[in-house]
Amino acid sequence: MRKKISFAGPWITERETSYVKEAAAEGWYGNYDKYMKEFEDEVKNYLGVKYAIGTHCCTQALHLAAVAIGLKEGDEVIVTDHSWVATAHSIAYTGAKCVFVDIIPETLCINPEEIRKAITPKTKAIMVVHNFGIPADMDEITSIAKEYNLKVIEDAAPALGSIYKDKKCGTIGDVGCISFQGAKIAVASEGGVLVTNNEEIYKKACLFASMGRTDSQANFWSDEMGYQYTIGSLPAAMATVQIRRINELVDNKRKIYGWYARRLEQSSKIQMVKEKEGTFANYTYPACFLTDEVEVSAQYVENKLRDYNIFCRTGFPQMSRFPMYEKRFETPVSQHFYEKGIVLPAAHNLVEEDIEFVCETLLKLVS
């Protein structure tokens, strides 16, 4: 059997392992919060934002964001229908309703025109995802938000290092969240961060990240029904080094994307999804459509590639089809990407000949 061609996986060097070892030995007593603070400082520094809160995972950061902008039962939030389910659940945890809208095929990110159509007097916010690390149309989205006085949460979970017109993804809306889960471009085992330039959002998120503890009446006094959502020293130490290496990590993902594009763009059976002009994708997950010339489904391709020890994925199923959400939404592009979209393997350990083998096998399966 050939080498396993993993869908995703990190690039870990001696820098990470030795720093995690240091945190394991030293991150106590006077240094008990040193590695968490350093991680938050590294994030603020790299992204150029005022505030950051490290969390155990990005889902927690997204939930904190939803709480911190004041979402509650009776509110509506406009959410892209194509994403990992954490995007929607983090809104629904607050009691607010998810109003799902479609994506555009060019970026697989939320369609600004569809956002406009979905606005009602109850709409409070827009939840944007930079899907697969490709920047969403933030100019249009932020101008709609301004017009209707809506908050914007950026789910930038897979988009560390992606840039929209000189602004780093995660820093453009009112609040942004990034993941360091093991399949992302930069990893911490599990880890996430909430970032914002808004002091009010930051303070509320801090309060809810640490059990609503205020110490207002006594030490350990709590004034809010908060959560325990903070990151630990070991994942913080690992993520710190990964952020310091982010340019190298992004270069590697873009190199892998380039190998795919060079080969697959020659075929009329495959349509690569690429960054729009003026934007810079980190290409954490290179994505493509099987074109109308292809009869087989993405699911068929995913299953067949596994016989060659190649692990790709189809698009996400539409979140609006899940049992806990209302069934009234029509999102044909999301559906099409689920049926005919392939997310190609782009683990950091893949080399050019691995990608060539994937391309060759994929093209055989679809012809």
Ligand SMILES: *Cc1c(COP(=O)(O)O)cnc(C)c1O
């Ligand atoms: C990975 C991911 C998340 C969740 O991140 P965790 O750190 O696993 O909680 C949320 N949204 C999107 C779009 C993701 O890709």
